[in-house]
Amino acid sequence: MNEPTTGRGAPVLEVSDLNVTFRGGVKAVRGVSYRLDRGEILGIVGESGSGKSVTSLAVMGLLPEGAEVSGSVRLHGRELIGAPEEELTRLRGKGIGMIFQDPLSAFTPVYTIGDQIAEAVRVHQKVSGDAAAKRAVELLDLVGIPHPHARAKAFPHEFSGGMRQRAMIAMAIANDPDVLICDEPTTALDVTIQAQVLEVLKTAQRETGAAIVMITHDLGVVAGLADRVLVMYAGKPVELGAVDEIYYRPRMPYTMGLLASIPRMDRPTARLIPIEGNPPSPAALPPGCPFAPRCPLKVDACDDAEPELERIGAGGRMAACIRAHEIDLKDLDGADVYPVPEPPAEAEEPGPREERETVLQVGDLIRHYPLMKGAVFKRRVGTVYAVDGISFDVREGETLALVGESGCGKTTTLQQIMQLSAPQGGTVVVLGKDSAKLAKAERRGLRQDLQIVFQDPMAALDPRMPVGDILAEPLRAHGRKDAKAVKSRVAELLTLVGLAPEHAERYPQHFSGGQRQRIGIARALALEPKLVVLDEPVSALDVSIQAGVINLLEDLKVRLGLSYLFVAHDLSVVRHIADRVAVMYLGKIAEIGEVDEVYGAPAHPYTRALLSAIPLPDPEKERTRTRILLEGDLPSPADPPSGCRFRTRCPKRALLGEPEARRCAEEEPSVVRLASGADHGAACHYPEGVEAVPAPRP
Amino acid sequence: MRSKIVLARMLRNPQSRYGLLALALLLLLAYAGPFLGPHDWTDKDFLAFMEPPSFDEDGHWWGTTQIGQDVYAVTLRGMQKSIVIGFLVALFSTGLAALVGATAGYVGGWVDKALMWATDLLLVLPSFLIIAIVSPRLKGGSWLWFVVLLALFSWMITSRMVRSMTLSLREREFVAAARYMGIPAWKIILRHILPNISSLLIIDATLNVSAAIIGEAALSFFGFGIQPPDVSLGTLIADGSAKAIGYPWLFAFPAGLLVLLVLSVNLVGDGLRDALDPGSNQ
Ligand code: SF4
Ligand code: SF4
Numbered sequence: 001m002n003e004p005t006t007g008r009g010a011p012v013l014e015v016s017d018l019n020v021t022f023r024g025g026v027k028a029v030r031g032v033s034y035r036l037d038r039g040e041i042l043g044i045v046g047e048s049g050s051g052k053s054v055t056s057l058a059v060m061g062l063l064p065e066g067a068e069v070s071g072s073v074r075l076h077g078r079e080l081i082g083a084p085e086e087e088l089t090r091l092r093g094k095g096i097g098m099i100f101q102d103p104l105s106a107f108t109p110v111y112t113i114g115d116q117i118a119e120a121v122r123v124h125q126k127v128s129g130d131a132a133a134k135r136a137v138e139l140l141d142l143v144g145i146p147h148p149h150a151r152a153k154a155f156p157h158e159f160s161g162g163m164r165q166r167a168m169i170a171m172a173i174a175n176d177p178d179v180l181i182c183d184e185p186t187t188a189l190d191v192t193i194q195a196q197v198l199e200v201l202k203t204a205q206r207e208t209g210a211a212i213v214m215i216t217h218d219l220g221v222v223a224g225l226a227d228r229v230l231v232m233y234a235g236k237p238v239e240l241g242a243v244d245e246i247y248y249r250p251r252m253p254y255t256m257g258l259l260a261s262i263p264r265m266d267r268p269t270a271r272l273i274p275i276e277g278n279p280p281s282p283a284a285l286p287p288g289c290p291f292a293p294r295c296p297l298k299v300d301a302c303d304d305a306e307p308e309l310e311r312i313g314a315g316g317r318m319a320a321c322i323r324a325h326e327i328d329l330k331d332l333d334g335a336d337v338y339p340v341p342e343p344p345a346e347a348e349e350p351g352p353r354e355e356r357e358t359v360l361q362v363g364d365l366i367r368h369y370p371l372m373k374g375a376v377f378k379r380r381v382g383t384v385y386a387v388d389g390i391s392f393d394v395r396e397g398e399t400l401a402l403v404g405e406s407g408c409g410k411t412t413t414l415q416q417i418m419q420l421s422a423p424q425g426g427t428v429v430v431l432g433k434d435s436a437k438l439a440k441a442e443r444r445g446l447r448q449d450l451q452i453v454f455q456d457p458m459a460a461l462d463p464r465m466p467v468g469d470i471l472a473e474p475l476r477a478h479g480r481k482d483a484k485a486v487k488s489r490v491a492e493l494l495t496l497v498g499l500a501p502e503h504a505e506r507y508p509q510h511f512s513g514g515q516r517q518r519i520g521i522a523r524a525l526a527l528e529p530k531l532v533v534l535d536e537p538v539s540a541l542d543v544s545i546q547a548g549v550i551n552l553l554e555d556l557k558v559r560l561g562l563s564y565l566f567v568a569h570d571l572s573v574v575r576h577i578a579d580r581v582a583v584m585y586l587g588k589i590a591e592i593g594e595v596d597e598v599y600g601a602p603a604h605p606y607t608r609a610l611l612s613a614i615p616l617p618d619p620e621k622e623r624t625r626t627r628i629l630l631e632g633d634l635p636s637p638a639d640p641p642s643g644c645r646f647r648t649r650c651p652k653r654a655l656l657g658e659p660e661a662r663r664c665a666e667e668e669p670s671v672v673r674l675a676s677g678a679d680h681g682a683a684c685h686y687p688e689g690v691e692a693v694p695a696p697r698p
Numbered sequence: 699m700r701s702k703i704v705l706a707r708m709l710r711n712p713q714s715r716y717g718l719l720a721l722a723l724l725l726l727l728a729y730a731g732p733f734l735g736p737h738d739w740t741d742k743d744f745l746a747f748m749e750p751p752s753f754d755e756d757g758h759w760w761g762t763t764q765i766g767q768d769v770y771a772v773t774l775r776g777m778q779k780s781i782v783i784g785f786l787v788a789l790f791s792t793g794l795a796a797l798v799g800a801t802a803g804y805v806g807g808w809v810d811k812a813l814m815w816a817t818d819l820l821l822v823l824p825s826f827l828i829i830a831i832v833s834p835r836l837k838g839g840s841w842l843w844f845v846v847l848l849a850l851f852s853w854m855i856t857s858r859m860v861r862s863m864t865l866s867l868r869e870r871e872f873v874a875a876a877r878y879m880g881i882p883a884w885k886i887i888l889r890h891i892l893p894n895i896s897s898l899l900i901i902d903a904t905l906n907v908s909a910a911i912i913g914e915a916a917l918s919f920f921g922f923g924i925q926p927p928d929v930s931l932g933t934l935i936a937d938g939s940a941k942a943i944g945y946p947w948l949f950a951f952p953a954g955l956l957v958l959l960v961l962s963v964n965l966v967g968d969g970l971r972d973a974l975d976p977g978s979n980q
Contacts, residue, residue: 418878447880460871464893464974469700473889474879505703507976523875 043226097172114152162193190405220615224622260334274548366425404584457516468504514545593680714969787910790849799860825851904967
């Protein structure tokens with residue numbers, strides 16, 4: 001089934017009925033067709049395992065041996081599938097440029113970036129070495145690398161992640177390709193860097209006029225960038241259309257569910273709508289519609305045959321669902337068709353914050369690491385100021401989120417708390433007990449009340465232990481030896497997190513990512529803790545699964561009266577789940593306060609930039625939004641700037657007068673309470689829109 | 699719970715079922731067999747030197763040796779010794795390798811340095827020479843000393859491998875989770891580290907069983923280890939191999955039993971490894 005071609009010129013790239021089968025009969029891609037016009041941006045979205053990356057590797061002819069590809073891929077009408085390798089090599093780079101998620105793997109570590117880009121130029125163009133080197137510098141300049149002359153002589157490992165991604169873009173556009181394929185180009189990057197790179201990508205497109213295929217799992221990234229969107233599920237395209245159509249009027253239940261399940265920063269919802277179940281394994285697809293086992297609109301006819309991608313309504317709109325026309329007629333959306341989960345039974349209204357018990361109090365916490373150099377004789381060459389004096393508290397029944405980009409010290413903070421030993425500097429007080437003054441037995445006792453859930457649910461569970469033993473471990477470690485009682489508690493825990501008691505006999509790898517995370521949560525709850533530390537608990541999960549886990553965390557908090565310390569980099573999730581938020585930058589707290597106040601009226605320039613960098617899954621808003629783009633990378637925590645740590649990137653400082661700007665460089669701001677809010681503080685001399693008043697230390 | 703599941707998985711696997719069965723039969727043969735035979739292993743039949751096997755009532759089922767010993771009785775006696783030596787050496791050396799390696803890797807610091815220094819020292823010492831020097835002094839002592847010596851010189855390389863695997867396991871989050879639960883280090887090593895390197899340990903142990911049986915033969919050949927009149931499969935094979943062409947029964951029975959023993963141990967080891975590894979589909 002091909003797209004209508006009416007009213008358009010010849011496509012740059014045309015893919016029709018592309019199929020990829022891996023050894024063992026695993027059908028990774030099944031019948032993908034799309035066409036790409038000159039200068040168009042097509043977003044391909046899907047969850048892990050949906051076949052979106054395999055599709056683009058097949059287009060590039062980069063699949064490993066043993067993968068069987070059928071169908072047709074035409075670049076300017078020339079067939080690529082089955083073309084001889086030399087021709088493909090010539091086309092890659094010249095006709096099609098590719099940008100991967102991990103740019104380090106795309107560069108050879110032993111050559112300088114400049115040489116590699118120049119090399120890419122010379123492979124496809126007859127130019128002298130000097131000219132190519134000059135062109136490399138120009139390209140680096142184009143993608144916004146400061147001091148391109150000097151940086152061209154640097155090796156790949158000397159670049160930061162964001163800079164490397166820019167260099168990768170420079171290399172991809174070196175020969176003015178007609179098509180750029182970007183496979184999750186910003187997934188490994190922090191949000192502020194992601195915003196920069198997306199901006200560079202737009203520049204690159206403007207300069208070269210290339211068409212872009214943007215592959216991502218992040219519906220926000222596509223919303224602001226793409227002209228059209230292709231949604232994939234279980235190796236098959238399930239919906240295709242103009243970006244606004246897809247986002248505002250999805251017609252395939254999967255797309256509808258996907259959009260409804262994302263936590264939204266712009267309009268907080270009470271409850272996320274999860275899609276139950278898991279994507280089917282490509283080796284065992286259901287007979288009919290692959291989405292049928294999870295679809296709320298499923299009727300008997302859905303199991304008969306796999307629905308084809310068909311046109312709905314006017315325009316180039318297509319969906320693979322037998323009920324799409326009906327959905328279109330009734331104009332349904334995700335919230336209409338998916339059962340909205342019960343809101344958590346709100347326990348008795350918690351008292352005012354000041355009156356509730358403090359479960360965790362961190363005061364002026366400091367953790368510095370020595371920076372060592374030398375292979376044989378290590379000597380200290382400096383200090384990494386990983387956490388440099390932060391203070392916050394968590395009250396009973398509340399969720400405090402610690403957010404920040406990588407390297408801001410949030411993970412170190414967690415470790416310091418979990419260790420329950422005397423910190424290098426400052427204090428950690430858990431449930432009224434100072435960790436520095438704990439006797440051994442007391443510390444063990446306190447561990448019952450303080451539990452952790454890790455980010456990566458595979459690494460956090462011992463692969464060689466049956467789930468029953470994993471859950472029993474904390475129980476046995478804290479003196480519950482009675483086998484029967486342990487067994488029934490394990491069954492209870494599994495039910496609590498939405499799994500079945502029979503699951504106790506299986507091993508972690510028999511579970512999907514979301515289920516494993518539920519097991520991790522069950523383990524943390526085994527001892528009925530008071531405070532649970534959540535270290536990026538949903539960032540490794542697909543969106544449709546993520547919603548279910550977030551809902552579970554919310555329910556448990558209310559039902560069991562828990563307090564959470566939630567570490568995350570995803571600000572949309574934080575907005576949804578947290579009561580209070582602390583934004584960290586380079587080992588310091590930049591801004592802290594009630595979620596609505598911080599998100600509603602961010603006072604610190606860093607928070608403002610962070611919030612504006614998050615892509616919203618809303619094309620209209622994305623198009624009209626103005627972004628505060630930060631310059632440069634995060635400074636090294638071994639060498640933080642003097643005065644305000646944010647000053648090297650602060651957009652606000654640039655607008656200040658000379659004496660004010662000097663104050664930023666000389667005097668370190670501390671967190672002061674803002675007059676505008678009840679519970680809102682920022683560490684900036686010139687906070688946005690409000691007068692600062694000195695506040696008593698928490 | 700884990701032990702129950704592992705056992706069930708192991709019994710479900712035909713390979714390890716046959717291995718266990720074969721091992722049980724061999725043990726039965728070694729320990730019950732001598733009572734069935736008409737001769738004792740210390741008997742010498744001066745009327746029958748180098749007799750081929752015969753199936754008469756009171757005959758020599760597996761033939762006789764040069765000095766009139768009944769091959770059936772002697773071989774089974776040797777097999778008892780070899781089984782004990784093989785299993786004990788495997789247990790000691792793999793156990794030592796696992797404990798030393800995992801402790802060094804997990805605890806780190808000076809413990810690691812000290813243990814690895816000792817490991818490397820043993821590695822560079824010429825083990826054969828030491829055994830040659832020490833064994834005369836142990837003459838008359840229990841042959842258990844011999845087991846200790848053999849084990850002491852066969853664990854170091856595995857131990858180094860265990861250590862490096864532990865170093866990477868230690869950083870995994872499930873170990874951190876256990877630590878934050880307040881579980882003491884030795885329990886983490888036993889419960890989380892060692893099961894995750896069990897494939898290596900099991901392969902090592904099965905190899906050690908056969909290596910010890912054969913190594914013992916080599917040492918005995920040079921006059922250390924099991925000394926006549928006592929016998930082991932190793933000494934029997936060493937004696938029999940010289941005459942294997944003319945008098946095959948001297949060689950075939952002990953060698954055949956050794957092969958069977960090693961095979962069944964390998965089957966059981968493979969089965970156990972698969973049973974412990976949830977990734978293997980059975
Ligand atoms: S075809 Fe049926 S099961 Fe598949 S998405 Fe449509 S309604 Fe749901
Ligand atoms: S103190 Fe100055 S440099 Fe720091 S955030 Fe405020 S305005 Fe920017």
